[in-house]
Amino acid sequence: MVARFPASRPRRLRTTQAMRDLVAETRLNVDDLVAPLFVREGIDAPQPITSLPGVVQHSRASLRQEVRELADLGIKSVILFGVPVHKDEIGSGAFDPNGIVQVALRDLRDDLGDRVVLMADLCVDEYTSHGHCGILDGHGSVDNDKTLDIYARAAVAQANAGAHVCAPSGMMDGQVGVIRQALDGSGHNDTAILAYSAKYASGLYGPFRDAVDVQIVGGGDRKGYQQDWRNAREALVEVAADIEQGADMVMVKPALAYLDVIAAVRSMVDVPVAAYHVSGEYSMIKAAAANGWIDHDVVATEHLTAIKRAGADIILTYLARWFAESARR
Numbered sequence: 001m002v003a004r005f006p007a008s009r010p011r012r013l014r015t016t017q018a019m020r021d022l023v024a025e026t027r028l029n030v031d032d033l034v035a036p037l038f039v040r041e042g043i044d045a046p047q048p049i050t051s052l053p054g055v056v057q058h059s060r061a062s063l064r065q066e067v068r069e070l071a072d073l074g075i076k077s078v079i080l081f082g083v084p085v086h087k088d089e090i091g092s093g094a095f096d097p098n099g100i101v102q103v104a105l106r107d108l109r110d111d112l113g114d115r116v117v118l119m120a121d122l123c124v125d126e127y128t129s130h131g132h133c134g135i136l137d138g139h140g141s142v143d144n145d146k147t148l149d150i151y152a153r154a155a156v157a158q159a160n161a162g163a164h165v166c167a168p169s170g171m172m173d174g175q176v177g178v179i180r181q182a183l184d185g186s187g188h189n190d191t192a193i194l195a196y197s198a199k200y201a202s203g204l205y206g207p208f209r210d211a212v213d214v215q216i217v218g219g220g221d222r223k224g225y226q227q228d229w230r231n232a233r234e235a236l237v238e239v240a241a242d243i244e245q246g247a248d249m250v251m252v253k254p255a256l257a258y259l260d261v262i263a264a265v266r267s268m269v270d271v272p273v274a275a276y277h278v279s280g281e282y283s284m285i286k287a288a289a290a291n292g293w294i295d296h297d298v299v300a301t302e303h304l305t306a307i308k309r310a311g312a313d314i315i316l317t318y319l320a321r322w323f324a325e326s327a328r329r
């Protein structure tokens with residue numbers, strides 16, 4: 001006689017919430033999360049960002065307050081982006097010791113010491129008049145090697161100001177090696193590098209560009225340096241190059257449309273793997289939830305869990321505060 005039911009019944013392990021919690025393979029924790037924060041020069045009160053509901057451009061003072069509150073909620077890592085008053089051709093605000101991010105790093109290091117991991121995004125797009133991530137050559141494209149010199153200066157300025165981690169996001173070839181050399185050469189051997197290794201030329205960065213007031217001049221794009229989303233194997237080439245040059249951690253960005261890339265990177269490397277749940281991913285959840293089309297908390301948890309399940313150890317997300325607050329409830 002043929003058995004009517006298979007002996008194996010996976011549903012037994014789904015019968016109660018306690019049982020489901022017991023057998024869960026993936027656990028999301030506040031320790032996994034990094035909060036991206038914006039700090040704007042020359043403002044006295046935080047400014048809302050319309051396309052990133054719930055996220056603000058901080059003043060120096062409101063940033064200090066926010067990071068203290070995040071630390072109390074258990075979020076022990078933040079990454080800073082600056083919005084300067086003045087922009088120029090080479091993005092000098094990125095390496096000026098009195099540039100807004102350097103000033104903010106000193107504030108936070110004074111307030112919190114080593115209680116929070118202070119990361120600084122290392123790029124020049126927020127500081128250049130043309131909005132590109134590097135210095136332009138005479139023909140409107142980005143000059144890789146001239147840009148590297150600027151990145152090296154920015155790394156030293158960030159480390160001098162108290163950054164624990166420099167996170168180069170400009171996708172210039174050789175950037176990690178040059179930054180490592182500059183950090184070591186200035187006595188910052190302990191400053192770590194989180195490399196945005198596999199960063200795609202994504203349409204999902206739109207709200208971020210509002211957050212940092214960046215428009216690429218002439219309606220240009222970043223396809224000459226960020227990756228083509230048709231390529232996954234190429235990400236492994238980028239990751240291997242960054243590790244060889246001294247990256248301590250590597251990142252895939254964006255996250256949800258690139259879960260295959262996260263999984264492939266995870267299986268290739270032994271260093272911590274980060275994924276950036278970017279502005280567009282966040283705003284899509286907020287917009288759909290505001291319309292009543294999806295349940296915010298369910299989808300937000302589902303998305304972050306999927307990123308972790310794919311293999312990310314660390315997730316940069318604008319949902320960090322919400323997650324920490326809801327974890328307490």
Ligand code: PBG
Nearest residue numbers: 123125169204205208278279280
């Ligand atoms: C570049 C940078 C960008 C983001 C992080 N670093 C924008 C870009 O490459 O255009 C995007 C982050 C997000 O969308 O949340 N400095």
